[in-house]
Amino acid sequence: MAEQNKGWFDVVKSSYVWKSMFRHEYQDTYRNRVLQVSSNVFLHLHPTKIRRHALRLRFTWCMGGITFLLFLILTVTGIILMFYYRPTGEYAYHDMKYLQFDVPFGMIMRNMHRWGAHAMVIAVWLHMFRVFMTGSYKPPREFNWVIGVNLLVMTLMLSFTGYLLPWDQLSIWAVTVGTNMGRATPLVGHEGPFADLMGVDARYDARALLTAGRLISAATLLRFYVLHCIFIPLIAAVLMIVHFWRVRKDGGISGPL
């Protein structure tokens, strides 16, 4: 076999540094293709092979995938917005306006975040509707439906907590109405039934937990900010991990049983 001239890239590829990072070459064998996916931490999140029915868009709508894609977009745009947004009473609205009008590409980042949030809520409902319509909650997938409902709740809570962050009139009144519902909860709301059994009052009840006190104030904003950026996304991420794992283990996205 004639020795071909080794180009500079071939030299790089045969170096020790390269081989320590990329363990499998580009041979087009079935085994190599599988190894390349399964031994990569990012690629192995997907199965190495999928069934043909997984690509039937009329059946799956791809809404679960779209929801996840939107989640990733929201995370990335959210982190970008965090570079300029300060969750305090004096600066929140100002920083939002600053992002929109003074920061280069701030407008599109902020808008993508906001529109993406609305789209994710819609997508998550459509996904739930699709799963129901195709019977993809039936055994062995019942627990995955439970996790999915929890993810729905997490999505709605993310939307709710994020709505306060612009700190404009729309935000404050929406959160006022939302948290006022909390005070009517049985047992843990100070205006709900059985409030006297638990000894809750206006200062120590479920609503005060959310609003950090009796009024919607700067403390509420900070609390909602932490909930929105760290607490709920972490819970949602854990639930998503279980949700996707369950889909994989149950044989991939649902199709004919």
Add this chain to the structure above:
Amino acid sequence: MRSPRAPYRTRERRKNCRIVFQKAPGNPLESRASSRGAALTRARSFWYKPRGKARKGKAMAGPGKSEDGTNPEGHIWRIAPTRRDLLGFLGWGAVLNSIGVGTLAFVRFMYPRVLFEPPSQFKIGRPTEYSPLSTSDKWIKALRLWVIRYDDRFIAVSAICTHLGCTPRYLATEDKYKCPCHGSGYRGFASGWKVNATNFEGPAPRPMERFKLGLADDGQILVDKGSTFRIEKAEFDKPGAYLPYA
């Protein structure tokens, strides 16, 4: 740096380990360890609770039924707690307790002892500044309340419509309160100190609330907006719901 000949894949490494767990020949469900000795056949763990038919009798320590005829009655074994059981109990106890205490501590953490909110108590002038038998909306803009003086008392009615939270208006000529948002109507002054601000028309579900009243040291009326009183809870008679003043 690992030698190129040492396997780094777990599966390959495991093949080189000794096998420490063996299945008992014949019965695939029983391990060799559990079939150790005739007297221990059928021995269960300390936590074993007999189900089904065996539930009627108590799980007891004693000889268990086995193939070599040493337990003809087929009693269910339940061995005494071992050191392993104790350590397991302590271990799980520690884990569950720390999670529980952690959760409780977190919930308490979310309620700060000091809140930095605007003060809720306001002085609203001396009683003599209010004409007798009148409804004053002097403080409607600043504090969102009416100060009403009857023969023997003052009451402070909260100007928050109980429908959806707008600010009603007091119509002196018709002696009633009307909310501009959806038309809720409340009784006026002439209905008496108890029935004042009770809903009688429109979507309002209940009467307007009242704020706590007291006298400050300098003789001014002190209103505490942090305390409200409702007639549905029979609170209008409670001290503080009105300020007696002849």
